[in-house]
Amino acid sequence: DVKVTQSSRYLVKRTGEKVFLECVQDMDHENMFWYRQDPGLGLRLIYFSYDVKMKEKGDIPEGYSVSREKKERFSLILESASTNQTSMYLCASSLGLVEAFFGQGTRLTVV
């Protein structure tokens, strides 16, 4: 079974803090994604990566950056957390044109 693991289920951070969300997959997938889920807006793509050290902006990259130093790990970084970044963050991985496998999600609250 493919496993996508996100480092935290729940996080509470203060405004202005630098926040790291980590994601690890164990199936040697090329593609990895970061989404955020908000009520009424569905899953919106923040960044994705199709190879080590490669990254592409998604639909809402502002305020975020990513890092992919190893194939299995894709990190999402909030440079200076703001309250409008309070959300559910979902990491996913896929191998080409097949379904994406998601982690369990990280509920981030910025106060």
Added chain:
Amino acid sequence: DQQVKQNSPSLSVQEGRISILNCDYTNSMFDYFLWYKKYPAEGPTFLISISSIKDKNEDGRFTVFLNKSAKHLSLHIVPSQPGDSAVYFCAAFNSFNKFYFGSGTKLNVKP
């Protein structure tokens, strides 16, 4: 502008009846369409998919229909069961390795 739209935020169905979830898309270049199911506090899980060269795919109680001329796909669940109660996301995949998701439809199957 959302490329994948689910116009019904919620749907309520009696157990044993058919559930029909709808999805519209705007980009005729999508290669693949998928449905995901999401329970609260969990990541989405893959349910069923369809290639753009097909018009129907069936897997047990779940059938996905694709109408390319109308840029519309639908998920049929027959018979619906209380355990099917979840949020269902429609997704489309293109050759640029990006998944686009709809905003989700919350299905409630009443016993």
